Amino acid sequence: MSSLHVVSVKTYVAIFLALMVLTAITVAVAFVDLGPLNNIVMLGIAIAKATLVVLIFMHVRYSTRLIPLIAAGSFFWLLILFGITISDYLTRGWLGAGTPWGH
Amino acid sequence: MSAEATVPEVKPNYLTADHGLKSWLLTLDHKRIGLLYLLGVSFFFLLGGIFAMLIRLELLTPAGDMVQPDTYNRLFTMHGVMMIFFFLIPAIPGILGNFLIPIQIGAKDLAFPKLNLLSWYLFMAGGLATFGAIVTGGLDTGWTFYTPYSSTFSTTAVIPVGLGIFVNGFSGILTGLNFMVTIHRMRAPGMTWFRLPLFVWSHYATSLIQVLGTPVLAITLVLLVLERAFHIGVFDPTRGGDPVLFQHLFWFYSHPAVYIMILPSMAVISELIAAFSRKRIFGYHFVAFSSIAIAVLGFLVWGHHLFVSSQSVYAGTVFSLLTMLVAIPSAVKVFNWSFTLYQGAVSLHTPMLYALGFIGLFMIGGLTGVFLGTLGFDVHVHDTYFVVAHFHYVMVGGTIMGYLGGLHFWWPKITGRMYSEFWSRMSALLVFVGFNLTFFPQFLLGYMGMPRRYHAYPEEWQVLNVLSTAGASVLALGFLLPVAYFFWSLKFGAVAGRNPWGARGLEWETDSPPPTLNFDQAPVVDHEAYNYADDAATPGMKPLSAH
Known part of the structure; x- marks a missing residue:
């Protein structure tokens, strides 16, 4: 049965190391000013980490x-x-909404 | 001849299979856990009911003369918290869902019996923690916990109650998960998806919402607790946060939570209408998928709670349109139940009285929901008694009618005994009349502009408020009466037999009360649900005395 699939310890260790490296990159990027790219890079790394956890650790x-x-x-x-x-x-400025009583 | 030989052999059932407090507190039997929920839910319902009566007593007179304004704030908050989180949400899934789903699909138990027991303990822990917070001072934020009042200004027990509801949330998540896995994996041979009773379909839809929605409430409450304790700034504009974000997150769960309350009730109603019309539910597939549609669409409408909360006009318009969509699957259900009655052999036993009451009250609750989903009208009556009346028609007129109808329908299965038909019909009548007397005047009050959550009001509104309070007293009587005759039935009620209603479904093919493993032999299903048409020899409901 597929739910009994055994993942090798080697894979787990490799994923763990990958997560650590990605964490280190996240920390490092925080010290570099990339402008709006900072958020994109960090969220990209977070998504990559979550994907690894969901696919491998969560089977x-x-x-x-x-x-x-x-x-x-x-x-x-x-x-x-x-x-x-x-x-x-994103749409609060439309039609004067977000500025109560039309001021 | 030995003494034993003269005693007729009594077959053990789930109630008599084991004895003692420990056998109940550590039970893994879904039926016993259902009864544990009955105890807990009834206790919290009583508490919520006491708060409701105190609210109605204060509103008997225009002046705020019975309790202080601060106390009144606590009363309506604790009424809402107790009723919603510890009665309306867990009542039908916890009691009837737990008891019936495994039996209806022909299984011995739920997929995860230990997780099921844990769900009950989490429910009780959350409920008692909240109860403890009431005793030690209460909460005054309203059940909605809106920021910034809850995060910054309230001096009451926001954190303890928030954590109580957080813990209770896991009970709902685990119950939903358990039901989903059980329905997927544990159906008896031949019990295909489209042979499932609609009770099961509707509980499946409920479980979807619990699993997908409740974690968002949990996250929201954690953020609120962190905001209050450590001022992290998520909901605080001075730190870049936004109080309206709380409302988005809160209603992302709490609007679908309305469907967590109403879908199990609709689950019950489908069973009652079929059994007491002696007909297969008209448009079975439509009714089944309408439950799923309600669950999915229910997640897309939360912004109709934010029409006057600085939400953008664009978002308000979209939410208003999406809200209208929920009316479609709801109407599918009501029309299909009505068509099931058409040319059916309708009999008006107590559960059916509740079912018919449900249809009437849910119609009013649902249609006023369409009013409120309309942007312009909502701005007019927002935060008035019109809203209070609307959601009580859905929650009390909907959920409680279904809950009581279901409890009366399956009581003979749960206990093996019949209750008094006369008194139970009286209670159904009292509930229906008392309910309308309580809440219909509130539509009028709201339309005239009486705001909710105030403990005083102008004198010209007193007559309608007196009617409402009088109705609440009748309603309370209607709720207390079943307690009396249900207890009476345990000792004096006629023995019910396997199938006192002549209904269809696997639960009626096993003993009353069922054995611990539900069936003496594993059932094999070879027919559709509600196969009343196969029973041409007995077209009408047999009188009770015949059983």
């Missing part, structure tokens, strides 16, 4: 197809939360 890569579907579904829900909330923040 999603080795499961039946239903499990990745459910995992993807939960991220899609997160996207709904962020996406629609941000759609409020």
